[in-house]
Amino acid sequence: MGKLVSQIFVSLDGVYQAPGGPQEDPRDGFEQGGWTVPYSDEDFGRFVTEVFGGVDAFLLGRRTYEIFAGYWPKVTDPADPVSSKLNALPKYVVSSTLTEPEWAGSTVIGGDLAKEVTALKERTEGEIQVHGSGALLQSLLSLDLVDTVHLLTFPVVLGAGRRLFREGSLPTAFRHTGGLITSKGVSIQSYDLAGRPEYGSYELPENA
Numbered sequence: 001m002g003k004l005v006s007q008i009f010v011s012l013d014g015v016y017q018a019p020g021g022p023q024e025d026p027r028d029g030f031e032q033g034g035w036t037v038p039y040s041d042e043d044f045g046r047f048v049t050e051v052f053g054g055v056d057a058f059l060l061g062r063r064t065y066e067i068f069a070g071y072w073p074k075v076t077d078p079a080d081p082v083s084s085k086l087n088a089l090p091k092y093v094v095s096s097t098l099t100e101p102e103w104a105g106s107t108v109i110g111g112d113l114a115k116e117v118t119a120l121k122e123r124t125e126g127e128i129q130v131h132g133s134g135a136l137l138q139s140l141l142s143l144d145l146v147d148t149v150h151l152l153t154f155p156v157v158l159g160a161g162r163r164l165f166r167e168g169s170l171p172t173a174f175r176h177t178g179g180l181i182t183s184k185g186v187s188i189q190s191y192d193l194a195g196r197p198e199y200g201s202y203e204l205p206e207n208a
Contacts, residue, residue, distance in 0.1 A: 002124030003147040007051055007131050008164060009036050010153055015161035016134035024067055030161050039154050043182035049081045051150060056126035057090040061133030065093040069103040092120060094136050114143045134164055142170045148192050155185040173197045
């Protein structure tokens, strides 16, 4: 049984939109694309390399898939830890409109997301990784299909853009499994999903 593992970049105010460049995702007039770029360093690169070292398949949203498909097939260095995996391993793209993906090794998933992803997990040995794909990740979290989240929080407030944990998100508890802070202040934290939140009270006992 495979594990569904997410790697997602967010700002301090929870925005995931267009982290890698101004043209990635300008929906809703978002003009701050590329906000993660100034924070790249060796710590960041090392973590990404480690993540890609454990992948068996990729599950991507349509928008992220098209961004990746327009870039990574052109990176042909066999020693590149990211392109070598993205180009060689199975890629599943969730879309109701894409019919003939051109990137080799790609399969379109449509229809019942819970059923399709559960079947994918059952036939995959190791990690199925979701990179970016914020809207897809929201759907997967709402269906309790995610096992692990690598949440990379960048020290910037954007004040606009699409937020990952928006109003109406499924209440979810997480168990912290490890983390680090990069030299440029990016907080990289790993969490396993732990079911529903538990609640308590800091009120003093009545007989205190």
